[in-house]
Every structure is written in C-alpha cells, then in structure tokens.
Amino acid sequence: MQSHDMGSRIINRLKTAVDSTLIKNRRFLDDEQLIRSEQLEVLEEIFNANIRDAEINELSSHFSGLLRRDHPCHLAVWGKTGTGKTLTLSYFLNLLSQLCAAEQIPLWTVHLDLTNPGPCFRALNDLACLLDASKYYRRGISLEEIMQKIEARLADYRGYLVLFIDEVDNVRSDKENFMAFLIRRLPQRIPAKLILVLVSNHLDWPNRLDARVKSFLKVNELVFEPYDAMDLQRILRIRVEKALDPKLVVDGVIEKISAMASREHGDARKAVALLARSAYLAEKTRSKLTLDMVDQAALDLETDRYLTMIQTAPPQLQLTMGAIIEAKRKLKKKIVCSGDAYQDYCDMCRRFSIRALTNRVFGDLIAELDLYSLVRSRIVSRGRYGRTREIILDLPEDLVENIYQTIISKIQ
C-alpha cells in the first residue's frame, strides 16, 4: 500500500529525528539563560575539574585571616577577559560568606561591575546603589554628595566589607578621584574592615595611579593566566555533557574548538559560544557535529560580530564606515586616504541631510573603526604631498556589501 508506505516512512523519519537530536538542553549553551542554581552547578563542576585550583588556593590563603579576625590587605587581580576572574571570585566569595555565616563573622560582599566604561560619577553612583546608600541618579548630584551618602550608610557597620570591583580601569575620566576615595578616604572614615578586590585587564594598572594614592595601597597580587587548551577542553566537555548528546559529537571537535580558542584568546566564554554555534549548525542539518561545522561556525561568529558592531555603533560612526566603503568603490583602489574619505563623508551627509562633523572628529572616528578592526589604518607621509592616513578595508567583499546595506537602510 502506497499510503501505508509513505506513513511509515514519515514515522521513521520522525523517529530518527527524535533519536538524533543533538541538542538536549540548549539552555546550557548560553549562560544568559541559566538560572542561578544552574550556573552554580556548572561552576561547581568546573572547579571540581581542578581548573583554577591554584588561584582558588591563593584566594583562600589571602582571605584566611578573616577567620582569625585579622584584617587582610587588599587584593589586585589581573587577567584577560574570559579567563574566569569574575566567575572564580564570585564563586569563592560565595563560599567565603557561607563560611563566615557559620562562624558568626559579619561579612558583607559587594560586587561592583564596571564592565561598561563610565565616568567616576557613574561608578560611585552604582556603588552607592549596591550598598543601598542612595537611589540611582542620572546626573545633577555632586561627587562629594555621593561619597557622603556612602559613608553615612556605612557609619554603623563594623564587620568585614569586601568590595569586589570588576574591571576597575574602566573608570574613564577622573579615575584618580575614584581610586583616592576607595583607597585613602573611605577606610579612614568608616569603622568597617574594608577589603578591596580590584580586578583589571591591564597588568601595569597600579602604576598609573597617583603616587600619593599608591603609597596607601597595600596589595597582594593574583594573576589569572589565560586558559590553555587542556583547561578549555575540560570546560567544553562539561558543556557538551550538559547540553548535547555526546554520541553525536564527532571525535576531535572539542579538541579543535579548544585549540582554536586557546590560540586566539584563551577566552572560555568565546569557546562556549563557538561550541553553541556549531551545535546549532549541526542541528539545522540534522547531522552530527563535525569539524567542518566548527570552521563554518567560527566564520559565522566573525561575520555576526562585525554586523552587530556596526549596527549598534553611533550613527556618525556608521556614516564614517559607509563613506570609506563609498570612497573605496569610487576610487577602485585598495587603499583610501583620509582626505578622500572625508570628501565622501561630507557628500553623504549632504545626501541624507545630516550635519557633517569636522575633519578633526572624522580622524578620531577612523581611529575608532581601526580599534574595532573594521578597517586598518596607518599614517603615511608622502613627502611634499603631505601626510595622510591610509585606510585599508580588507574584509570579504560580501561582508562589506552587507555592512554597507545595513548602514544605508539605517540612515534612511
């Protein structure tokens, strides 16, 4: 019977589809979607796999004084993004507070996250909010007032206060002020035993401090090395087991992803993102997760990165990028000079009736594009034909087209 045949074929296909679902629990591919307890579960496994063992040991000895009612000094933590600084520290501080609670030691830990850069004002403001010392102000209150609010809030607290400050050097203008407050002023004015945990991406960060502040800063240092390929393999393996069907992951995939990630950055978050992307690709084609898919996924991630970067960029930056693309097309050369690009930029502004910015800012905008590696630029002297900035656009042609369309449609 024809129809019966057809029916059983469909049923079979459905069955194999069910059998071969690669992704069992997609939430474990994306940290954002995990609830707190699941995050801790993942963390627990990571730390049980002896990753970041050395760092946790150092942390333990640094804070061991707490249990003897001593006052440990501050702690400066250094490591690149995605090396697990935040994770390890939150995990550790969480354990520490449990321990202190059991021992009846008053401990207050506050996690101030300065991941997105902001001025001194916002940093203090955020801190005040975390301490429950004031409401959130957008503007209009002096720095002094915020400091006083914080001090007032802490006037009666006599226990330990651990301020875990993530990405300290993201405090842009007036950083001196912020650091001086934390290091010099605050400890003198409040009764609490203050322990600062200052996390940063830059190793030379304490040297850029004002000398008078620096002399007050007594710190221990702790360095997080980037994960090596072996660490990443273990981290990925945990994810694979939680999120995917390991049988459907071709041998060598984990090794490949961790090798790629450790070669480039050693960033665990990016490695997991690559795993996730590959898994989605595999799921779409309903096949096993192969090595080729990892390559494809890496490419996709790259493309996405550029596109979201340009989409979320301020309009003037988009316009600058658009002008560079136009200039390159018009000149039919690989290299565009800043003067030509500025001409085209002004033209574009006229076309879309947007007020053009000065040459001065245009230069800065190009530097910014360079920073995001959307273009490469360098300063060249052409003798008596002056100096200029050569702008090279060497992204794949279809990506450039894609970016260009995005920009044009955004502006209109």
Next chain:
DNA sequence: TGTCCACAGGAAATACGGGGGT
C-alpha cells in the same frame, strides 16, 4: 639643505542636555 604639503593629534574652548536645588 631647506621647504612645504596635507594632514595627525593634543589642548582648550564651547555647546548641549538633563538633573537637582530653590
């Protein structure tokens, strides 16, 4: 050797917008 191009990029000034205090 000096000149001079066509910009780079630092510093200071100015404009702007939004919030608080009164």
Next chain:
DNA sequence: ACCCCCGTATTTCCTGTGGACA
C-alpha cells in the same frame, strides 16, 4: 521658572612631522 552642576560631544586652535622635491 530659574540657575548651577555635571558628563559628553564637538569645534577651534594649534603645533608637529616624514620625506619628496627643488
């Protein structure tokens, strides 16, 4: 409603500068 304060964006002003060319 008014003024002042703060952070940010942009302009204005200015001082270099590497090397081709005369």
